Amino acid sequence: MRRLVVRPRVGSPLQLLLLACPFALAGYAGVRLLADDWLSVALWFVGAALVHDLVLLPLYAGADRLVARGLGMVGRREWTVFVRVPAALSGLLLLIWFPLISGQVADHYSSATTLSGDEFLSRWLLITAVLFGGSAVMLLSRSLRSLRLRRATKERPPVSH
Numbered sequence: 001m002r003r004l005v006v007r008p009r010v011g012s013p014l015q016l017l018l019l020a021c022p023f024a025l026a027g028y029a030g031v032r033l034l035a036d037d038w039l040s041v042a043l044w045f046v047g048a049a050l051v052h053d054l055v056l057l058p059l060y061a062g063a064d065r066l067v068a069r070g071l072g073m074v075g076r077r078e079w080t081v082f083v084r085v086p087a088a089l090s091g092l093l094l095l096i097w098f099p100l101i102s103g104q105v106a107d108h109y110s111s112a113t114t115l116s117g118d119e120f121l122s123r124w125l126l127i128t129a130v131l132f133g134g135s136a137v138m139l140l141s142r143s144l145r146s147l148r149l150r151r152a153t154k155e156r157p158p159v160s161h
Helices: 013-073 077-101 106-113 120-155
Strands: none
Touching: 013 077, 077 120
């Protein structure tokens, strides 16, 4: 009886080098980040995880359930993804850029970069509108394609054997 030996698949040296580069960069960034004030960084990460798990996750999970339930009531539960994706992307941008969007650090941003920090709210709103508008265009395109397919199926003559 032959025994099948499974060898791990190893890529080419170029693939291994390309895979090692992000890990090396992350390691370097971690060492630099933790070099000065490792306790504050650790507390920030723990606090961020707690805020996400105890505050943000229930908020966006509840909002998602409300949207799914509302669309389910009108018989369009499959449209949930057309709300979910732009809302998630917009929320992620808000989370990342919140200090600048809210204007809390606009003066500090202006002094550090010599650029105005007052435009972040309008830009975030514009990006959010574009995301939801693009999603609406995709939904409309899908609905029209589905309608054309149904109409073509109804107009097709029956197959005779």
